[in-house]
Amino acid sequence: MDPIAEFKQECKDRIASYPSDKPLQASGKSFLSETLRTKYSYNFTWMGRPIIQYPQDMVAMQEIIWKVKPDCIIEIGIAHGGSLIFSASMLELLGNDGRVIGVDVDIRKHNRAEIEKHPMFKRISMIEGSSVDDAVAAQVRNLAKTHKTILVSLDSDHTHAHVLRELQLYAPLVSVGSYCVVFDGIIEDMPDGFYADRRWGPGNNPKTAVWEYMKTNDSFEIDTEIEAKLVVTAAPSGYLKRIK
Numbered sequence: 001m002d003p004i005a006e007f008k009q010e011c012k013d014r015i016a017s018y019p020s021d022k023p024l025q026a027s028g029k030s031f032l033s034e035t036l037r038t039k040y041s042y043n044f045t046w047m048g049r050p051i052i053q054y055p056q057d058m059v060a061m062q063e064i065i066w067k068v069k070p071d072c073i074i075e076i077g078i079a080h081g082g083s084l085i086f087s088a089s090m091l092e093l094l095g096n097d098g099r100v101i102g103v104d105v106d107i108r109k110h111n112r113a114e115i116e117k118h119p120m121f122k123r124i125s126m127i128e129g130s131s132v133d134d135a136v137a138a139q140v141r142n143l144a145k146t147h148k149t150i151l152v153s154l155d156s157d158h159t160h161a162h163v164l165r166e167l168q169l170y171a172p173l174v175s176v177g178s179y180c181v182v183f184d185g186i187i188e189d190m191p192d193g194f195y196a197d198r199r200w201g202p203g204n205n206p207k208t209a210v211w212e213y214m215k216t217n218d219s220f221e222i223d224t225e226i227e228a229k230l231v232v233t234a235a236p237s238g239y240l241k242r243i244k
Helices: 003-020 022-037 055-068 082-094 109-116 119-123 134-144 160-173 185-189 206-215 224-230
Strands: 072-076 099-104 124-128 150-154 179-182 220-222 239-242
Touching: 003 022, 003 224, 022 185, 055 082, 055 150, 055 179, 055 224, 072 082, 072 134, 072 160, 082 099, 082 119, 082 124, 099 134, 109 124, 119 124, 124 134, 134 160, 150 160, 160 179, 160 206, 179 206, 185 206, 206 220
Parallel strands: 072 099, 072 150, 099 124, 150 179
Antiparallel strands: 179 239, 220 239
């Protein structure tokens, strides 16, 4: 066998064994529980901007972007802007004319200023408004309409109803072979009361929204290999690949 193909097959076989590896799964679950409690994901930056993602998910997004080669990435949820900068830098490496479209209900003045002065801002467009507002969705569609290969990530309000509506509005924009990545499905796997200061929790979160959406939509499948490979991810059941 070709050595490159052999290495890839070794990886594939190894990853396939992870879901049934009880010690590995237990350690991953424990790590997630303790790091969520201590806000571990808030500690990382991308090119100077806080990204508020697990490094494992950042690597997964890098792999997806490099493989899919989108020329448009739609990000619902901006916060400090690190994810926008990450996506823009990946498009820069791809060398195409790609754009990142970011949406947030509240783009805080100090964050906007830092994003706008960043070298990667040349590839970024930002829209302030509710992601589930039809007028905002129309703006996104208008900006994205000239692009050929679109990837979407959802990381804003984590309630079931909100994420389900985002999926209905933005998942159809995803190109066949590309992904809609739904973050923070890990909320479903945490104990009751873990998010006592939030409107979401077990039974009301992005993962439950994905499950509901998938009941009536056969254009996507959950890419379980990504989740299995990561072991630690804030987006379980959230890597949705468009298959038709």
